[in-house]
Amino acid sequence: MTSPPSNPSLWWRLSWQLGLVIIAVIGGVIVGLSVYATMVLSPNVAAEREITAAVAAAIARDDQGRLVLRETPQLKALKERNRQLWTVAATTDGASVSFGAIPAPFAGLAPLVHLFESADIRGAAGTDEIASVENVDTDLGEVRVLFGGFADKGWPVLAILAESYPIYGSLIAIALPAIFLTVPRIVRRALAKVSDVARKASQIAPRVHGARLPVSGIPKEVAPLVTAFNGTLGRLEAEFETRERFLIDAAHELRTPIAIMQTRVDGMSDGPERTRLLSDVARLASMAEQLLDFEHSDQTIDVGQSVDIVAVAREVVADLAPFAIAAGYEISFESEAERVARKGDPTALRRAVSNLVRNAIDHGGQRGMITVSASAGAAIEVADQGPGIAVEHRALVFEPFYRVKPKSEGAGLGLSLVKKIVERHGGQVIIRSNATGMRIAIQL
Incomplete structure (x- = not known):
């Protein structure tokens, strides 16, 4: 037997979907800003890290104190991939070293490289070359590198994302916890009224x-x-x-x-x-x-009146004693106290006790004793010596029009009416039944 599918949680669905939307928006903004940056910054931005790292590892001074670029494996591989590559490396005191053929429009900048910390140089007359100046820390101290002629400029967007990760990384680190903490609370508050309505709907009697x-x-x-x-x-x-x-x-x-x-x-x-x-x-x-x-x-039913429980039970016994005796029973009344006062409706309670006694008369087997007793705890019990009620019928006898024996007399409303009256008084009906008889008690 398969279990029925559980209903999806609207709160959970809205929470994670809104969270994903906000995360996607943040990601879109980061990528969009990076794309915009590629249109503003130098097209060489993706190559800057590679060439400055190669120059920083290769630059040194010879025995005479002059700047030289050693043929390191990294620099050699860079030159092999970019045959047109040229560069000028200068320290802040004006010393410089270069390699490659510097285009004529940029040749005049070579002696001035040490004056630039960062620059994007393009649009010169007579060349489409784009040159850049970047600052790099080396073993010799701060070095400014002018370069161009890069054949493979890489992916500028990826380079910008790699460079700016401290910014968007911090943003995501702050935003994600905020999203997953605040969005569910916002959704829960938005659905709070719906939950209130559902609770009130379940309380409609x-x-x-x-x-x-x-x-x-x-x-x-x-x-x-x-x-x-x-x-x-x-x-x-x-x-x-x-x-x-x-x-x-x-x-x-x-x-x-x-x-x-x-x-x-x-x-x-x-x-x-x-x-x-x-x-x-x-x-x-x-x-x-x-x-x-x-x-x-x-x-x-008006449950605000003062009722003497003992008097109610005694009156019912007096009224129905002739019917019980005529049906073949003996009937008696017992009470633990002279008077037990409670709030309730005397007419409705008399009707309930009367129905219990009539039920005993109808189903007690036309023999034995019917005993009606009132306790000091505001309980009225009707006991007979009949065959009782089977276990499978005990919960059903309080349903309207239900009869233990389909062909039995009565409309099947007596015990149902008893239960309604007692519940309106805030009490309960208790059945105890065995082969020697049945006891039905009203506990107020």
């Missing part, structure tokens, strides 16, 4: 009229979804109200024909047929009342 999700502060791209969801809530609420009105009206309307049937059956002569009809009419009346109670339970 059934039968709570007018519940809507807030639209203010929601990103305009998400707002249509929230608006559509609110519209769906409105339509569901309208349909629910229609269903609720129909069930209430139907339950009310059933009372009249049931009362008529009751009257007609009462007028019949005694006999088995009259007894069966009276039982059927009583069942119909009970189902109609349960249906009406079920639909009214969310509208009429």
